Amino acid sequence: MLVGRLEIQLRLFECHSLKDKRSVIQSIVRKIEHRFPVSIAEVGHTESLERSTIGIAVVSNGHRHIEAVLDKCVDFIEFENSCEIIETEIEID
Template sequence: MFVGILRLTLYLPEPGSLKSKRHLLRSAIDRVKARFNVSVAEVGDNDLWQRSVVGVAAVGNDHAFVNETLDKVADFVGSMHGGQVQIIDRVLEIASYGDSLGQGGARTLAEAEAEAMEEDWDKDENP
């Protein structure tokens, strides 16, 4: 499993108020969500009129697929609204989680409670 995180710092030259910035960003975020199967949110510079930091997350079973998806998202954001959204910084990170994630170590709630009771019992017998 691969989890990709894309952080885009955006410059928005047009907005003259927070209301117009939020309208522009909401439109951009909605279009990205509709076109790509990713999660998107404004994560920084919320109170600045002409700047925003947007986070994008994608999950997949292939590193190249996650990388390509996030690259396409960045290109799409940079091309939308006729230059009203400009990317001034872009950070991409992809983390790998092995196939054994959740396997072998998985246990039921009853097993976890029984293990906790055993630990408490051992503490009482061997202070």
Template sequence: MWIGSIEFDILLGDVHSLKGKRSVVRPILADLRRSFEVSVAEVGHQDLHRRAIVGVGLVSGDRQHVVDVLDRVERHVASRPEIELLSARRRLLDSED
């Protein structure tokens, strides 16, 4: 079993409140869930209105499948015009670890 995760540090555009932040972040989370069938959540910077840490995870029996999905998720997040991707940190674990 392979477990993959990626954590995105993102800067939001013209957002001036936590309510405005939610209106940007929630559609991104829903889109990732729907498009890639992954688990996703805002996992950091919840108290800052222009920053967010978004975590994505998945489990598969095939290492290459996990790598491919994480690659596509990263490209998808990086291409969104309403945010700036500051960094992406990826982890890949084998159940034997």
């Protein structure tokens, strides 16, 4: 069994309150949960209006499958107009 972990640092646009930010993040989280077989949550910068860190995990028996799923998640987030990816970190154990 292999576990893949993806940490994504985001810069958020047009968030004037934490309520705005949480709405944007929850939208991204829900969309990814429905499209991909992953666990996802906001894991950092929870009190910042301009930044967020999202953690995504996937379990599989194949290294390539994990990479493919996590890459698709990154690609999906890149097309969100409400944020920009600053940094990604992938670890597979």
